[in-house]
Amino acid sequence: MKLEDIGRTIKSKLEGTEFSGHIREDLWDTTWMGGFRVKVVALLGLRPGDKVLDVGCGDGWFAVQNALAHPEVQFVGVDLFEAEEAEKIAELLGAENCKFYRMDALKMSFKEKFNHAALFMALGNICETPSDLERLFQNCRRALKDGGKLLVVEPFEEDFPAEVREAVKKLYRLYKDLKKPQGEDKETVLSREEALAALEKTGFKVLKLDSKEFNWYMTKDEAKKYFSLDVLPPDTPDKIWVHDKPKQVTIILASKS
Numbered sequence: 001m002k003l004e005d006i007g008r009t010i011k012s013k014l015e016g017t018e019f020s021g022h023i024r025e026d027l028w029d030t031t032w033m034g035g036f037r038v039k040v041v042a043l044l045g046l047r048p049g050d051k052v053l054d055v056g057c058g059d060g061w062f063a064v065q066n067a068l069a070h071p072e073v074q075f076v077g078v079d080l081f082e083a084e085e086a087e088k089i090a091e092l093l094g095a096e097n098c099k100f101y102r103m104d105a106l107k108m109s110f111k112e113k114f115n116h117a118a119l120f121m122a123l124g125n126i127c128e129t130p131s132d133l134e135r136l137f138q139n140c141r142r143a144l145k146d147g148g149k150l151l152v153v154e155p156f157e158e159d160f161p162a163e164v165r166e167a168v169k170k171l172y173r174l175y176k177d178l179k180k181p182q183g184e185d186k187e188t189v190l191s192r193e194e195a196l197a198a199l200e201k202t203g204f205k206v207l208k209l210d211s212k213e214f215n216w217y218m219t220k221d222e223a224k225k226y227f228s229l230d231v232l233p234p235d236t237p238d239k240i241w242v243h244d245k246p247k248q249v250t251i252i253l254a255s256k257s
Contacts, residue, residue: 048072050115056122060086067095078103113145133198155246156192208253
C-alpha cells in the first residue's frame with residue numbers, strides 16, 4: 001500500500017468507530033505524522049519474512065502503519081497498557097500481519113528471535129533512569145537475532161529548544177506530583193547522552209544518528225490540558241513542546257554486536 005493510501009485508509013476505516021478521535025483534525029498530526037513512521041522504517045531494510053518487535057507500542061501506530069505498508073513482514077507489538085486498543089485498531093484497518101501482547105517491556109522475554117526491534121517515541125513512557133534504559137536495551141538485545149537492528153526514535157532533552165528545556169522539565173515534575181493512575185504517570189524526557197551510553201553498555205553498535213524536526217507546537221492552553229494542570233508556572237513560554245508533540249526527535253539505528 002502506498003503512503004498516501006495508508007493515510008486515507010486510516011481515516012476512512014476509523015470514521016464513526018470508537019477510535020475516531022485519532023483522526024480528529026487536532027489529533028491527526030500526531031496519529032499520522034506525515035507518514036514519518038513508515039518513512040523511517042526504511043532504515044531497517046525490511047525483507048519479506050522479517051519479524052519486527054515494536055516495544056512500548058502504545059496504541060500500535062508504528063506497527064499498524066508499517067504492517068499496511070509491508071504486508072510481507074510480521075510485526076509484534078508489546079505494551080503494558082494499550083495492547084488491546086492496538087489490536088482492535090489493527091483489526092479495523094485489516095492489518096492482519098501484526099499482533100499485540102500486554103507485556104511489561106522492562107520484563108519482556110520471547111522464545112522467538114526477531115530480525116529487528118523498534119522503540120518509536122516509547123523510551124520516555126517506559127524508562128525513568130539510566131538503569132531502566134540498560135534493562136530495556138538488554139531485553140531488546142535478547143529478543144534480536146545476531147546482527148539484528150534496533151531503531152530508536154525519541155525526543156530527548158537535547159531535542160527541545162534550549163530556551164524551553166527547563167520549562168518542559170518543570171512541567172513534567174508538576175505532572176508527576178499529581179500522582180496520576182498507573183500508565184499515565186511515567187512519561188518523561190530522557191537524556192540522549194545517557195541513552196547512547198546505555199546502548200553501548202548493553203552490546204549495541206550505533207550505525208546511524210540523525211534527527212527529524214516537526215512544524216508544530218503546543219499553546220499554553222493546550223499544555224495546561226495535556227498536563228492536567230489548572231495553572232501553569234508563570235515562566236512557561238507561549239510555545240511549548242512535549243514528549244508526544246516534540247520540536248524534534250533523534251533517530252538512532254543500532255545493531256546487535
